[in-house]
Amino acid sequence: xxxxxxxxxPTIPTPKFxxxxxxxxxxxxxxxxxxxxxxxxxxxFTLSHGMEAMVQRQHITSAPEVEEFLRLLLHNRVGSSxxxxxxHAYRASVAQDLTEVYRAxxxxxxxxxxxxxxxxxxxxxxxLLMVAQSVWVDAQLEDLQTAIEAEQTPxxxxxxxxxxxRAGELDEGDVLLAYLHNFVxxxxxxxxxxxxxxxxxxQQLLHNLSSDLLTIATQAQITPLSEMWSCTPAIDIAQMxxxxxxxxQFVN
Amino acid sequence: xxxxxxxLLTVKEILPSQPHHxxxxxxxxxxxxxxxxxxYATYPFRVSRALRLDPGDTDRTYLYMMxxxxxxxxxxxxxxxxxxxxxxxxxxxxxxxxxxxxxAEGQRAEMHYAFEVKAGAILEFIPEPLILxxxxxxxxxxxxxxxxxxxxxxxxxxxxxRLARGEFYQFHRYFNRMQVxxxxxxxVFADTMHLSGQQNRFAASxxxxxxxxxxNLIVILPEVHLQSLSAALMAIPPKPECSIALSRLPNCNxxxxxxxxxxxxxxxxxxxxxxxxxxxxxxxPTLPEIPK
Numbered sequence: 001x002x003x004x005x006x007x008x009x010p011t012i013p014t015p016k017f018x019x020x021x022x023x024x025x026x027x028x029x030x031x032x033x034x035x036x037x038x039x040x041x042x043x044x045f046t047l048s049h050g051m052e053a054m055v056q057r058q059h060i061t062s063a064p065e066v067e068e069f070l071r072l073l074l075h076n077r078v079g080s081s082x083x084x085x086x087x088h089a090y091r092a093s094v095a096q097d098l099t100e101v102y103r104a105x106x107x108x109x110x111x112x113x114x115x116x117x118x119x120x121x122x123x124x125x126x127x128l129l130m131v132a133q134s135v136w137v138d139a140q141l142e143d144l145q146t147a148i149e150a151e152q153t154p155x156x157x158x159x160x161x162x163x164x165x166r167a168g169e170l171d172e173g174d175v176l177l178a179y180l181h182n183f184v185x186x187x188x189x190x191x192x193x194x195x196x197x198x199x200x201x202x203q204q205l206l207h208n209l210s211s212d213l214l215t216i217a218t219q220a221q222i223t224p225l226s227e228m229w230s231c232t233p234a235i236d237i238a239q240m241x242x243x244x245x246x247x248x249q250f251v252n
Numbered sequence: 253x254x255x256x257x258x259x260l261l262t263v264k265e266i267l268p269s270q271p272h273h274x275x276x277x278x279x280x281x282x283x284x285x286x287x288x289x290x291x292y293a294t295y296p297f298r299v300s301r302a303l304r305l306d307p308g309d310t311d312r313t314y315l316y317m318m319x320x321x322x323x324x325x326x327x328x329x330x331x332x333x334x335x336x337x338x339x340x341x342x343x344x345x346x347x348x349x350x351x352x353x354x355x356a357e358g359q360r361a362e363m364h365y366a367f368e369v370k371a372g373a374i375l376e377f378i379p380e381p382l383i384l385x386x387x388x389x390x391x392x393x394x395x396x397x398x399x400x401x402x403x404x405x406x407x408x409x410x411x412x413x414r415l416a417r418g419e420f421y422q423f424h425r426y427f428n429r430m431q432v433x434x435x436x437x438x439x440v441f442a443d444t445m446h447l448s449g450q451q452n453r454f455a456a457s458x459x460x461x462x463x464x465x466x467x468n469l470i471v472i473l474p475e476v477h478l479q480s481l482s483a484a485l486m487a488i489p490p491k492p493e494c495s496i497a498l499s500r501l502p503n504c505n506x507x508x509x510x511x512x513x514x515x516x517x518x519x520x521x522x523x524x525x526x527x528x529x530x531x532x533x534x535x536x537p538t539l540p541e542i543p544k
Binding site for chain 2: 069076
């Protein structure tokens with residue numbers, strides 16, 4: 001009986017014009033795309049990270065301001081805090097050391113002093129875990145779920161993302177980039193919905209940010225867990241006051 | 253499992269184990285009044301005598317830290333330790349703003365605070381602002397060991413240069429890490445800020461800070477209804493030249509208040525009113541005038 005997918009059969013060479021890499025690598029790439037895709041229902045696309053409050057108060061009114069907001073968040077919070085926990089959790093997950101995964105999780109939770117951000121991290125983390133468990137069969141994902149239910153660990157989104165990425169057999173660099181892509185596209189989408197960015201400008205902005213993403217991903221890989229930091233004073237205040245907005249499209 | 257996690261989360265004390273330049277130990281006498289049980293200060297610090305600024309509040313001691321140097325200079329590594337015994341109350345402040353002076357490239361000044369607040373004790377630490385002069389490089393750590401029944405009110409005001417002479421983000425670097433742990437060493441929360449000066453690409457952006465002067469107020473009161481406290485603190489009449497918001501801290505019954513303003517007096521006035529509100533809602537005697 002011929003294989004159902006003949007082009008994936010090890011006995012039949014892949015047509016050169018497709019330039020298709022080996023099956024595991026293709027599978028990895030598809031997993032990367034699936035995880036980074038806005039279609040993946042992790043709940044992170046309900047977040048504006050303070051942008052909605054800033055737009056309503058007219059602090060963000062144009063595409064350059066959206067770009068500045070994104071760069072600020074990426075360099076002064078996501079890269080210096082979330083990604084550091086993600087890298088630590090990924091390495092611990094690869095080493096099958098769940099205790100270290102929980103340590104990264106609890107450190108990130110304790111260093112996220114703004115309640116609105118903390119709650120969003122936990123809600124989206126748990127939503128991601130729920131979806132991931134239905135896609136990948138993995139003992140660590142099940143253990144994580146049990147630990148969250150037992151309140152042994154809070155389940156912050158970057159940490160769950162790290163373990164899901166490992167379960168999807170992505171390497172560290174790909175998990176970092178998938179997380180960043182997910183974060184940035186979510187916020188760019190929020191900017192479009194808030195009416196401060198058009199679709200074409202959104203694509204330019206995503207392209208413009210690519211070197212920033214590489215820079216902060218590289219920096220996060222050499223930052224110890226004990227040196228997480230953040231410094232976004234105006235965004236902190238915007239996030240803290242988000243609940244006081246009279247009409248809201250986003251969770252934070 | 254939980255015990256194992258707690259052990260791993262036990263954060264090593266972030267202060268070097270070297271002699272302190274200032275040590276104060278607040279004890280409780282037989283009448284239930286807080287008093288300075290022990291104090292030690294060496295250059296550049298001195299400590300005022302224990303003051304009773306409110307004759308109706310003899311349970312509490314008011315102390316001023318005095319710094320006889322011109323400010324923070326390159327190579328300074330100052331260490332301060334303050335311990336509050338059970339049920340003691342201390343209001344601690346200093347005389348004037350701390351100035352971090354210019355330093356040669358590669359040099360910096362450090363300040364390390366260690367506070368221990370035991371069961372039922374109340375610490376209010378309200379220092380004057382920190383001003384970062386041109387070419388200053390300053391690192392500060394604040395390690396607080398807080399009993400679950402202890403209370404903490406701590407403020408900080410940061411001025412990014414001598415603004416009146418047009419000096420704005422001309423310092424090299426400012427690092428500030430505040431960490432609160434339980435007596436068992438478990439991390440309650442940490443707030444870490446790394447602020448670049450001359451290299452700060454966002455310094456002039458209103459999305460980074462709409463107003464130049466930044467402030468934080470940390471309030472941990474184990475027996476106060478946080479929702480009521482939040483509402484009361486947000487009801488303090490706002491000024492147009494400042495922006496203030498608050499949020500609940502992780503792993504404790506506390507709040508963090510972030511603020512920014514165009515001038516220091518606006519923030520000092522807000523913090524003063526916040527302290528009055530905090531004392532009122534936690535059934536403490538009202539805040540007396542703190543002469544400076």
